[in-house]
Amino acid sequence: MDTYTYVIGNNCYVNLTNRCTNRCTFCVRNGKATFEGYSLWLKEGEPSAEQVEESIGDPKKYGEIVFCGFGEPTYRLDVMLKVCDWVHARGGKTRLNTNGHGSIINQRDIAPELVGRLDGINISLNASDSHRYEKLCQPIYPEMAFDSMLFFARECKAQGLNCWFSVVDCIGEEEIGKCRAVAERVGIPLRVRPTIA
Numbered sequence: 001m002d003t004y005t006y007v008i009g010n011n012c013y014v015n016l017t018n019r020c021t022n023r024c025t026f027c028v029r030n031g032k033a034t035f036e037g038y039s040l041w042l043k044e045g046e047p048s049a050e051q052v053e054e055s056i057g058d059p060k061k062y063g064e065i066v067f068c069g070f071g072e073p074t075y076r077l078d079v080m081l082k083v084c085d086w087v088h089a090r091g092g093k094t095r096l097n098t099n100g101h102g103s104i105i106n107q108r109d110i111a112p113e114l115v116g117r118l119d120g121i122n123i124s125l126n127a128s129d130s131h132r133y134e135k136l137c138q139p140i141y142p143e144m145a146f147d148s149m150l151f152f153a154r155e156c157k158a159q160g161l162n163c164w165f166s167v168v169d170c171i172g173e174e175e176i177g178k179c180r181a182v183a184e185r186v187g188i189p190l191r192v193r194p195t196i197a
Helices: 049-056 073-089 102-106 130-137 145-158 173-186
Strands: 005-008 011-014 065-067 094-098 120-124 163-168 190-193
Touching: 005 049, 011 049, 011 073, 049 073, 065 073, 073 094, 073 102, 102 145, 120 145, 130 145, 145 163, 145 173, 163 173, 173 190
Parallel strands: 011 065, 065 094, 094 120, 120 163, 163 190
Antiparallel strands: 005 011
């Protein structure tokens, strides 16, 4: 049976899809069938909102319901938003971990639709410019990926959403410094997270 949700620490993570616009060189799914003991590849198809809700149970049991699986959650925007509304109606909190390509995936600015649905949005910055981004993340939209991610971040900020950039420490101190400068220009905080082995 496919894993639609998995628990790490006090959070429940939602695995909506295998699909992703990036092929990041540091991604946890590279050459792996499992993560933290969970088998996250969806073999039987992508879950419905109802299947996810049933798998979550009581959202108040968790610190956050986090949309973050082996794929990019905004490929399943409609399902994600339904689950967000369901979680909030039951007193839970929600977060999205995203590569920031939701607007290019859905071919519209999705930031207004996230207002009131997500309590936090972690946007993977990953690199300080489009050339480095393409080399590190290997996006399927190489000419547009980096700028699309920055557009999404700016629109989230403009909508008053609680959002921040993140980078993994494997990119090195010099590049982290350059990423911090990008984040400051956009006006969004930057968090540095450890590489997951």
